[in-house]
Every structure is written in structure tokens, then in C-alpha cells.
Amino acid sequence: QTVVTQEPSFSVSPGGTVTLTCGLSSGSVSASNFPGWYQQTPGQAPRTLIYSTSLRSSGVPDRFSGSILGNKAALTITGAQADDESDYYCVLYMGSGIWVFGGGTKLTVL
Amino acid sequence: EVQLVESGGGLVQPGGSLRLSCAASGFTFSSYWMIWVRQTPGRGLEWVASIKKDGSDKYYVDSVKGRFTISRDNAKNSLYLQMNSLRAEDTALYYCARWWEAHFDHWGQGTLVTVSS
Numbered sequence A: 001q002t003v004v005t006q007e008p009s010f011s012v013s014p015g016g017t018v019t020l021t022c023g024l025s026s027g028s029v030s031a032s033n034f035p036g037w038y039q040q041t042p043g044q045a046p047r048t049l050i051y052s053t054s055l056r057s058s059g060v061p062d063r064f065s066g067s068i069l070g071n072k073a074a075l076t077i078t079g080a081q082a083d084d085e086s087d088y089y090c091v092l093y094m095g096s097g098i099w100v101f102g103g104g105t106k107l108t109v110l
Numbered sequence B: 001e002v003q004l005v006e007s008g009g010g011l012v013q014p015g016g017s018l019r020l021s022c023a024a025s026g027f028t029f030s031s032y033w034m035i036w037v038r039q040t041p042g043r044g045l046e047w048v049a050s051i052k053k054d055g056s057d058k059y060y061v062d063s064v065k066g067r068f069t070i071s072r073d074n075a076k077n078s079l080y081l082q083m084n085s086l087r088a089e090d091t092a093l094y095y096c097a098r099w100w101e102a103h104f105d106h107w108g109q110g111t112l113v114t115v116s117s
Helices: none
Strands: A004-006 A009-012 A017-024 A036-040 A047-051 A064-069 A072-078 A087-095 A098-101 A105-109 B003-007 B010-012 B018-025 B033-040 B044-051 B058-060 B068-073 B078-083 B092-100 B103-107 B111-115
Touching: A004 A087, A009 A017, A017 A087, A017 A105, A036 B103, A047 A064, A047 B103, A072 A087, A087 B044, A098 B044, B003 B092, B018 B033, B018 B092, B018 B111, B033 B068, B033 B078, B033 B103, B044 B068, B044 B078, B044 B092, B058 B068, B078 B092
Parallel strands: A009 A105, B010 B111
Antiparallel strands: A004 A017, A017 A072, A036 A047, A036 A087, A064 A072, A087 A098, A087 A105, B003 B018, B018 B078, B033 B044, B033 B092, B044 B058, B068 B078, B092 B103, B092 B111
């Protein structure tokens, strides 16, 4: 069974840069997994930040960027702000119509 | 404005059934794949099922295959999830979402399903 791995938690200082990663329990993440990143605050539905590895969704600030780093997908937040404190989920396409979410990373800005 | 509104959640006993609905507006429903995603505090987000624009192709996560059925009525701009043989582990907030260009670009606010005796 495919498991998508994310750091359970991360913290960053205001104005700092943080990179969250999204890996596979077996194998490497590639562009053909169409990595996506979603931000979720308590009580709200998820919101797309990044899709297809590095495409920014409409209205998303350019301090959010996506890439492949080594064998993982990565979400980098440059110049973190207080309202970036959220849960971040990655999702990967595994083929045959199947998508798998990671367990999410709780980002603290302090 | 794109809107997705889920309904049909509630409390059901193990082994029971529920039918979730998602009413879509603000876009041409028949032009988009649609999906169901669920969320539990312990397991985060989980993709449940996807359905092609015309309903001809459907995909499911292994844990619901044979128990859940995704369907749509393009004339009514509605998406459905028929859930049978429900288990405690199906307890979750169920979201419908629109799929576009390899991402889930619009989400509803979710409907809560609780499976408990």
C-alpha cells in the first residue's frame, strides 16, 4: 500500500523560509505524480496552493512555491507570515485514477 | 461563483447506508470530473472516489470498493455518493470537490457522517 509521507509538524519564524516535503514510502516522487499542495485552517475546507508540482493556484501569493527536491515534492514558503500557520497537505496521483494524500504537516509560525 | 454544497450526512449504525449529495452551481457541471474526499482527525484527508464528466469512468480507494458508489446527474448538476455497509472507520467529514487540470480546485464545506451504534 502506497504511503505518502510528510513531516508531522514544522515551525518557522516570521519572515523566515521553510520547506515542507512530500515523499513516497517506496520510490521517488516525480512530475508524473502531479504533486499538489493544499492549505487548511481549522473549520475550513482545503484550499489549493500548488498543483502539478509548481503551478500556483489563482490568488496564491508568490511566496509559496513548489518543486521536486531530490526524490520528494517540496513546498517552500519564503517570508513566512503569521497567517501561514495552517495544516498543509500534499497529494500525489498514483495512476489508474487514484490519488493519495499525505498525512499533513502542521506549520507553526513563531 | 462556483459553489458546491454537500448534504445527506448524519448518524448511522454500523452496517447501515447513507446517500450523500453535492449540489453544484456557478459552472458547467458536465464539463468537469468530480471527486469525494473525506477527513478524519486521526487520518487527515483521504481521496475516496472520482467520476468522469459523463459518469462513464469511476475510481475508488481500496477501502470503499464494493461498498460505496459514486454517481452524478448532469441534468440536475448533482454529485452523489451511495455508502453501504458502513463501518466505524467511515466516520468522517465528506467533501465534494471539482477536479480541474490535475487539482481539486473548488471544495464544498463538507457533510459529517458518523457511524456508531
